[in-house]
Amino acid sequence: MPYPMVFIPRRRRLLQGALAASVAPVLAFPARAAAPWPQKAVRLVVGFPPGSSPDALARTVADPLAQALGQPVIVENKVGAAGTIGVNAVAKATDGHTIGLTGNGPLTTAKALNPATPYDVAHDLRPISLVASSPFVLAGSTDMPATDLRGLLAHARAQGDRLSYGSVGPGSGSHLAMELLKTLTGIQAVHVPFPGFPQVATALMGKQIDLSFMIPSIAAPQAKNGRLRMYGVSTAAPFAAFAEVPPIQPALGAGKAFDVASWNAVFGPAGMPQPVAQRLSDEIARILKAPDMRQRLFDQGWQALGTAPDALARKIVDDTAMWGDVIRRTGARSE
Secondary structure, three states, X not given: OOOOEEEOOOOOOOOOHHHHHXXXXXOOOOOOXXXXXXXXXXXXXXXXXXXXXXXXXXXXXXXXXXXXXXXXXXXXXXXOHHHHXXXXXXXXXXXXXXEXXXXXXXXXXXXXXXXXXXXXXXXXXXXXXXXEEXXXXXXXXXXXXXXXXXXXXHHHHHHHHHOEEEEOOOOOHHHHHHHXXXXXXXXXXXXXXXXXXXXXXXXXXXXXXXXXXXXXXXXXXXXXXXXXXXXXXXXXXXXXXXXXXXEOHHHHXXXXXXXXXXXXXXXXXXXXXXXXXXXXXXXXXXXXXXXHHHHHHHHOOOEEOOOOHHHHHHHHHHHHHXXXXXXXXXXXXXX
């Protein structure tokens, strides 16, 4: 069931009657530059539930995007199948005014995890913009004797398969990040899936599991309260919001790359004309450059981005290749 929210711009651009008549009947996406876009409300589909990170980001950018476009932006939640139902709705849209916002999984790992995924990213979607990125945080139980990352990895290797780690399900970013770390370090922690990060945090604080790659917004408050430890961030560079937590990559040794992030992006159906995608990309970049917006996302644990369409396209290709290799080695499958 959709959960719509409408954002109405303060000023609508009024189409002159003669111009409106000249473009009837209106094509799904206008074929000529003379036909303005958008000509009606824009639907922003999110494949995750209200309150999720993609939903929060969508609702954060929808209002200023409506102001920029001169039309309402309606956030609609089409939930299910790890976000792929929402992405598929955008891929199949023909109304010319539907776009989507999703986390990276449905754009990079979905097909490898489930060959029955009903869309092909390269052929059915048009990249628009990376919106925001955040690392995972490698968190550990306070029962763990190590207090730093190198000590943690040494302890984990010595424990063999006696350690366990939690994730938010097979094929999730938190699962694949740990599987990648296992292949690079030789640790053998056993996977324990949970429905969501709150349940992972509860198990970690209750010492039912030993480790997890968690989102910062869940891990940081509990670490501050001394209920778990944060050992490292998954990105190769330090993350400004958690400057005291080192990147994992330097502790792995020379020649071992570990640069993993959770990111969200805006995209459209493949039939969207390039000028429309470029305009949306430009407007999103402008919105995300505003200091108040950057601070708002920073406070939520995100780094605001706002990239060109080709930068998102390259990111999708690179991450699909990286995670595809991990998925093949581990045999991971989505549920």
